[in-house]
Amino acid sequence: MAFAVPHNAPLSEKSLQTVVDCKVGLYRIQGEVASEFRAPQDLSINISWPDMTDFSAPLRRILGPAHEKFQNGMWREAFENCCEIFETEARK
Numbered sequence: 001m002a003f004a005v006p007h008n009a010p011l012s013e014k015s016l017q018t019v020v021d022c023k024v025g026l027y028r029i030q031g032e033v034a035s036e037f038r039a040p041q042d043l044s045i046n047i048s049w050p051d052m053t054d055f056s057a058p059l060r061r062i063l064g065p066a067h068e069k070f071q072n073g074m075w076r077e078a079f080e081n082c083c084e085i086f087e088t089e090a091r092k
Contacts, residue, residue, distance in 0.1 A: 004029050
């Protein structure tokens with residue numbers, strides 16, 4: 001689910017936190033252009049990313065882009081990225 005609001009619509013910190021907590025998307029509209037403020041998250045699946053502080057520095061660096069995708073609600077793309085990383089590293 002996502003909401004679209006005019007680009008100049010005032011949004012309180014509480015409203016923005018509600019958007020994050022509810023995992024909905026938010027788009028700002030200016031004319032015919034929609035800018036993504038926050039991507040909606042897939043609510044049909046409940047997964048979490050492991051704590052990366054226990055990972056080695058090289059592993060954190062390699063998984064960084066996938067982690068960012070996951071944090072932005074793009075779990076499928078993050079999973080695909082992790083699979084590609086695993087395959088590449090396994091071939092070394």
